[in-house]
Amino acid sequence: MTDHSSDALTALTSLAGPDALIEGDDRTPLLEEWRGRWPGEASLVLAPGSTEELSSIMRYCHAHDLAVVPQGGNTGLVGGQVPQGEVLISTRRINRIRDISPEDFTLTAEAGVTLEAVQDAAREAGRLFPLSIGSEGSCNIGGVLSTNAGGVNVIRYGNARDLVLGIEAVLPDGRIWNGLNRLRKNNTGYDLKHLFIGGEGTLGIITAAVLKLYPRPAETQTAFLAVPSPAAAVDLLSLVQEKSGGAVTSFELMNANLLELVLAHFPDLPRPVETRSPFYVLTELSAGRQGVLAELTEDILSGAMERKIVSDGTIAQSEGQAYTLWALRHNASEAMKKDAAQCVKCDISVPIREVPSFLEKAGNAVTAEAPGARIIAFGHMGDGNIHYDILAPDGASPFGVKKGARLEHLVHEVVVAHDGSISAEHGIGLLKRDELKTRKSDVEMEMMRAIKTVLDSKGLMNPGKLL
Numbered sequence: 001m002t003d004h005s006s007d008a009l010t011a012l013t014s015l016a017g018p019d020a021l022i023e024g025d026d027r028t029p030l031l032e033e034w035r036g037r038w039p040g041e042a043s044l045v046l047a048p049g050s051t052e053e054l055s056s057i058m059r060y061c062h063a064h065d066l067a068v069v070p071q072g073g074n075t076g077l078v079g080g081q082v083p084q085g086e087v088l089i090s091t092r093r094i095n096r097i098r099d100i101s102p103e104d105f106t107l108t109a110e111a112g113v114t115l116e117a118v119q120d121a122a123r124e125a126g127r128l129f130p131l132s133i134g135s136e137g138s139c140n141i142g143g144v145l146s147t148n149a150g151g152v153n154v155i156r157y158g159n160a161r162d163l164v165l166g167i168e169a170v171l172p173d174g175r176i177w178n179g180l181n182r183l184r185k186n187n188t189g190y191d192l193k194h195l196f197i198g199g200e201g202t203l204g205i206i207t208a209a210v211l212k213l214y215p216r217p218a219e220t221q222t223a224f225l226a227v228p229s230p231a232a233a234v235d236l237l238s239l240v241q242e243k244s245g246g247a248v249t250s251f252e253l254m255n256a257n258l259l260e261l262v263l264a265h266f267p268d269l270p271r272p273v274e275t276r277s278p279f280y281v282l283t284e285l286s287a288g289r290q291g292v293l294a295e296l297t298e299d300i301l302s303g304a305m306e307r308k309i310v311s312d313g314t315i316a317q318s319e320g321q322a323y324t325l326w327a328l329r330h331n332a333s334e335a336m337k338k339d340a341a342q343c344v345k346c347d348i349s350v351p352i353r354e355v356p357s358f359l360e361k362a363g364n365a366v367t368a369e370a371p372g373a374r375i376i377a378f379g380h381m382g383d384g385n386i387h388y389d390i391l392a393p394d395g396a397s398p399f400g401v402k403k404g405a406r407l408e409h410l411v412h413e414v415v416v417a418h419d420g421s422i423s424a425e426h427g428i429g430l431l432k433r434d435e436l437k438t439r440k441s442d443v444e445m446e447m448m449r450a451i452k453t454v455l456d457s458k459g460l461m462n463p464g465k466l467l
């Protein structure tokens with residue numbers, strides 16, 4: 001530890017209280033990235049217990065030119081939460097649910113509350129907080145908002161940005177902004193919360209948020225379907241949306257490579273349909289009334305089979321069966337981690353009708369560059385988001401850095417040609433920072449840099465991430 005950081009340690013400990021200092025082995029999990037991709041290093045690790053304590057820390061850091069990195073649940077996939085020598089500020093102790101109002105359909109949670117705890121609190125109040133992602137047991141509301149997380153219910157409820165009415169944040173100079181708006185209508189100028197949502201901790205630290213709640217569905221119906229092609233999946237999505245009157249809450253696509261990988265790593269999970277197919281769809285419908293979905297789903301499915309856009313299917317007959325079908329999707333990241341941690345990973349989105357063309361053209365580009373490469377394509381097709389991962393051919397060693405970058409570039413070129421985005425839901429962080437400036441217009445980059453300069457004139461907030 002340098003003299004500088006030992007002075008800082010003394011000053012910050014007295015400002016934030018001894019409980020805020022994280023030392024020794026307790027630091028390790030906060031410095032390790034989920035996939036072990038970026039090693040973390042921090043001059044200090046602090047976990048303040050309140051917005052006010054965090055404000056004092058930030059005031060001190062600002063006065064002494066100490067750069068800070070905010071961290072929530074440390075589940076981010078683009079390296080945004082990984083410190084590279086800065087002061088790491090974990091929000092995990094700022095973790096109260098401040099208010100639930102079933103009448104207003106709102107819940108006010110502090111940044112360190114896990115997404116799962118928010119879902120549970122909403123459920124206990126007879127309400128639904130619909131955001132759902134694979135890491136929900138660990139990720140925190142502050143991280144979820146800062147990455148504008150997506151997940152499996154975006155098609156019906158939108159992403160994190162759509163589920164927030166107001167936020168409270170500590171600015172880089174330590175000032176507290178109380179923007180905890182609970183109103184659905186409030187047209188009073190720039191909506192500043194949106195700068196922090198998706199801001200990846202580069203403009204300030206979110207400490208609390210007012211979240212939107214929804215009525216709980218009375219009934220859900222989950223189906224796992226074999227589809228002959230991505231084009232059939234697009235047709236199926238339109239059919240299910242039309243026939244159900246927009247009752248689709250999730251519409252997930254996975255290719256055969258992914259299903260086989262999950263089944264291989266989770267042998268307790270049964271094969272969901274007997275027919276082998278190049279693609280599968282996991283879809284969920286929900287309704288506010290009991291007893292409407294079973295017949296409707298059967299009707300839709302038989303119509304889809306007649307049109308040959310579905311070749312086989314299973315409709316869950318119980319909550320347990322629905323859980324098992326969802327386990328195939330939820331364990332995708334874990335299966336990939338076990339088998340293919342070193343693959344090339346792309347998190348992209350294109351307009352829904354472009355998904356088939358994207359998959360075909362990206363597949364052609366990848367196999368021309370790397371014959372025999374194995375492609376794992378899956379994700380939230382209902383909102384055009386495909387996780388597109390590329391593994392080296394069977395038995396070959398993983399792609400090197402240069403080859404991996406080349407393959408990613410080829411996929412991103414196809415994405416851009418289809419009016420898509422190189423980051424659908426995981427964000428930019430360290431991973432895509434350099435590419436961002438080549439993909440956005442000069443005007444857009446200038447506006448982003450101007451905003452950063454105004455709010456963080458010293459460039460101390462999560463430096464080197466996003467911009």
Ligand SMILES: Cc1cc2nc3c(=O)[nH]c(=O)nc-3n(C[C@H](O)[C@H](O)[C@H](O)COP(=O)(O)OP(=O)(O)OC[C@H]3O[C@@H](n4cnc5c(N)ncnc54)[C@H](O)[C@@H]3O)c2cc1C
Pocket residue numbers: 034069070071072073074075076077079080081091111132133134135138139140141142143144145146147148149150151152200201202204205206207333334425426429462465
């Ligand atoms: C198994 C698995 C499945 C996943 N599935 C999905 C998915 O379906 N959809 C999806 O969108 N993502 C998914 N993710 C990615 C990740 O879980 C999300 O990005 C999540 O929102 C990150 O939350 P976190 O609390 O872990 O944030 P962290 O990883 O701690 O931080 C992420 C970013 O937010 C910043 N940050 C954190 N807290 C704050 C704060 N209070 N104020 C300001 N900035 C802050 C950090 O500096 C960093 O830039 C998945 C990850 C895993 C491991």
